[in-house]
Amino acid sequence: MILRNRWFLYGVSMLAFFLVWDRAAVARVFSSGLPRPYEVVLHLWSMMIDPLAGKSLLGHIWASTQRILIGFTIASLVAVPLGLMMALNRYVNAIVKPLFDLLKPMPPLAWISIAILWFGIGETSKVFIIIIGTFVPCLLDAYNGVRLVEPELYDVIRMLGGKRRHEIIQVCFPAAFPAIFAGLQIALSIAWSCVLAAELVSARSGLGFIIIKGMNLSRPAMIVSGMVVIALVAWGMSQLVSGLERHVCPWKREIEGL
Amino acid sequence: MAYEQVKVKTPLILRLLPILSIVLFFGTWQMVVEWEIVPSTMMASPIQIFQLFLVKWTEANPDGALLSQHIWTSVQEAFTGYLLALLVGIPLGLAMGWFVVVEGLSRPIFEMIRPIPPVAWIPLVIFWFGIGISGKIFIIWIGGIVPCVINSYEGVRMTNPTLIQMARTYGATDWQIFKQICIPSALPMVFGALQIALACCWTNLVAAELLAADVGLGFLITMGRKLALPDMVLLGMIMLGLTGVVIGVVINYFEKRLLAGIRR
Numbered sequence: 001m002i003l004r005n006r007w008f009l010y011g012v013s014m015l016a017f018f019l020v021w022d023r024a025a026v027a028r029v030f031s032s033g034l035p036r037p038y039e040v041v042l043h044l045w046s047m048m049i050d051p052l053a054g055k056s057l058l059g060h061i062w063a064s065t066q067r068i069l070i071g072f073t074i075a076s077l078v079a080v081p082l083g084l085m086m087a088l089n090r091y092v093n094a095i096v097k098p099l100f101d102l103l104k105p106m107p108p109l110a111w112i113s114i115a116i117l118w119f120g121i122g123e124t125s126k127v128f129i130i131i132i133g134t135f136v137p138c139l140l141d142a143y144n145g146v147r148l149v150e151p152e153l154y155d156v157i158r159m160l161g162g163k164r165r166h167e168i169i170q171v172c173f174p175a176a177f178p179a180i181f182a183g184l185q186i187a188l189s190i191a192w193s194c195v196l197a198a199e200l201v202s203a204r205s206g207l208g209f210i211i212i213k214g215m216n217l218s219r220p221a222m223i224v225s226g227m228v229v230i231a232l233v234a235w236g237m238s239q240l241v242s243g244l245e246r247h248v249c250p251w252k253r254e255i256e257g258l
Numbered sequence: 259m260a261y262e263q264v265k266v267k268t269p270l271i272l273r274l275l276p277i278l279s280i281v282l283f284f285g286t287w288q289m290v291v292e293w294e295i296v297p298s299t300m301m302a303s304p305i306q307i308f309q310l311f312l313v314k315w316t317e318a319n320p321d322g323a324l325l326s327q328h329i330w331t332s333v334q335e336a337f338t339g340y341l342l343a344l345l346v347g348i349p350l351g352l353a354m355g356w357f358v359v360v361e362g363l364s365r366p367i368f369e370m371i372r373p374i375p376p377v378a379w380i381p382l383v384i385f386w387f388g389i390g391i392s393g394k395i396f397i398i399w400i401g402g403i404v405p406c407v408i409n410s411y412e413g414v415r416m417t418n419p420t421l422i423q424m425a426r427t428y429g430a431t432d433w434q435i436f437k438q439i440c441i442p443s444a445l446p447m448v449f450g451a452l453q454i455a456l457a458c459c460w461t462n463l464v465a466a467e468l469l470a471a472d473v474g475l476g477f478l479i480t481m482g483r484k485l486a487l488p489d490m491v492l493l494g495m496i497m498l499g500l501t502g503v504v505i506g507v508v509i510n511y512f513e514k515r516l517l518a519g520i521r522r
Contacts, residue, residue: 009362017367033386094275099283105506106499107461109377110476112468113483114491118300189375196377197465208378215381223382227374235373 035221043221044228052213055205061233064199064206067123068191071130076187079135080180083142088168100139108133108190109197121202126195133194134187141183145176177249185241192234207233302489307496310489323473328494329501332463332475335391336505339398340459346399347406347455348448354407355414355444356436368407376401376462384470394466401462402455409451413444449513456509460502475501 018037025036035043047057055063086093111132112125119125153171162170199208207230214222284304290296291303302310314325353360354368376397387393417440425435467476475498482490 004358006358006362009359010366013363014366017370033382090272091275094272095279098276098280102280102283103499105503106495107464107502109461109464109468110479110495110498113479114488114495117483117486117488117491193375193377193461193465196375197468200377200380200469211378211381215385218385220382220385223385227378227382230375230378231370231373234375238373 033220035224039221040224040228043225047210047222047225047229052210057229060206060210061229064195064208065233065237067126067195067198067206068130068188071127071195072134072187072191074127075131075134076138076184079138080142083139084146084173084176086139087143087146088172100136104136104140108136108194112198112201115198116202126198126203129194129198130191133190137183137187137190138180141179141186142176145179145183146172148179149175174249174251178245178251181241181245181249185238185245188238188241189234192230192237196230298488299486300488302492306489307492310493314493325497327473328475328478329497331391331473332467332498333501333505335394335466335474336398336459336463339395339463340402340456342395342399343402343406343455343459344452347403348410348451351407351410351451352414352436352441352444352448355411356440357432371400372404376458377465380466380469383466389470389472393470394463397466398459398462402459405454405458406451409447409454410444413447414440416447417443452509452513453506456506457502460498460505464498 021034022036022038025034028034049056052060082092082096086096108129111129115125115128115132119128149172153175154167157167157171195206196208199206200212203209203212207226210229211223211226214220214226288303288305291298291301291306311325316324350360350364354364355361379397379400383393383396387396421439421443422435425439430438464476467474468480471477471480475494478497479491479494482488482492482494
């Protein structure tokens with residue numbers, strides 16, 4: 001029955017993955033474009049000690065993270081209140097919603113070129129793209145979060161003698177928090193895509209810079225180790241946001257599993 | 259007394275405000291460019307964009323292809339990657355949800371690939387495949403496969419346990435339960451995956467074309483930037499948005515027809 005044990009299968013799978021990777025790299029399946037796992041580990045280690053283009057690995061990670069944090073904060077500080085107001089006030093809704101529906105279908109990455117045209121290749125264009133990219137999911141989820149609050153909760157607070165502002169502050173906001181957090185998580189992964197894409201096009205620091213440098217220098221080990229770092233950092237940040245969510249709104253209802 | 263639905267008449271101002279808002283937006287945009295508040299090297303007015311739109315149907319310069327060729331290439335790439343992602347991702351996700359062997363073998367690989375944004379694959383893919391169509395389809399495929407697998411997996415995991423137990427008491431084999439209970443009850447989540455994967459594929463198409471293309475809407479945008487022609491850039495952006503909307507509408511139509519009998 002060991003063949004059906006989940007953890008055994010996980011182990012077999014990972015072992016097979018690394019073996020196939022190693023064999024494919026040695027056999028030059030991608031004509032020396034695939035580095036061996038061992039080379040990737042070595043390169044990761046050397047990146048941590050030698051600086052690349054003036055910054056250590058941590059410096060690059062911080063450069064990318066910094067851009068995400070700035071753009072994300074600005075966008076959410078504008079988008080979340082706007083979304084809440086749109087859902088609560090019909091006039092704001094009538095003014096903002098048509099413009100939002102016009103701009104919604106455009107992928108944020110399409111803005112990269114025009115951002116570079118306007119702001120040059122400095123930090124501003126990258127932060128601008130992150131703002132554009134994270135604005136849409138934050139606004140959308142704040143709006144939906146308020147719209148989908150159960151009407152019974154409003155009835156409860158009215159019955160207890162609450163006025164409109166009590167309704168909003170004590171029912172609407174807390175009940176919308178889980179949806180807003182879901183929007184923030186989606187916005188975070190979009191922000192990662194945006195910052196990486198912006199760095200691929202034009203940057204002098206950051207994780208995207210590492211991988212595009214690897215491509216320009218024809219060093220696949222650099223590319224793959226950059227990808228590994230990106231995966232780890234992105235995973236770490238989303239775990240942080242999940243942890244924050246559990247802390248801030250413990251009243252979120254989970255779907256019962258099997 | 260029969261319950262009558264009370265119809266609230268939307269006040270006139272609420273119906274006018276959206277139109278006013280859009281008119282104001284385009285008007286301000288046009289004025290900003292005409293009165294040179296922003297230099298014309300940085301911004302193009304709606305009228306200029308529309309003129310370029312009309313011109314590009316027949317004029318291949320200065321980027322080397324007609325507008326129809328750009329749109330067709332982009333749609334072709336996106337659709338191929340999207341369909342491949344569906345064909346691989348949905349069966350894999352469904353099987354992962356039910357069969358322990360499949361899950362055990364695929365999960366670690368999937369969990370390792372999942373946190374990597376598809377954009378991060380671009381340098382590696384350019385390194386392997388060069389600036390051809392297969393590299394772009396690979397990136398779109400990787401981008402689309404993740405939501406397909408996740409949603410199909412969740413769809414199967416959310417099957418009502420009572421139905422499974424009932425099937426077991428009737429003596430159904432694992433495969434029969436999978437085929438006749440798990441898959442149909444996972445269908446709503448699978449259809450949700452179709453929409454999400456489409457949005458992912460379209461976004462990744464843009465990313466791939468920005469860097470590695472010589473035809474396509476993303477290439478149009480990059481060319482516009484290199485030639486400092488903001489009307490070309492904006493035309494490309496607007497066409498991207500419009501094409502995405504049209505594809506979404508088409509997919510929605512097919513989904514409604516397929517789901518006509520199944521209860522959501």
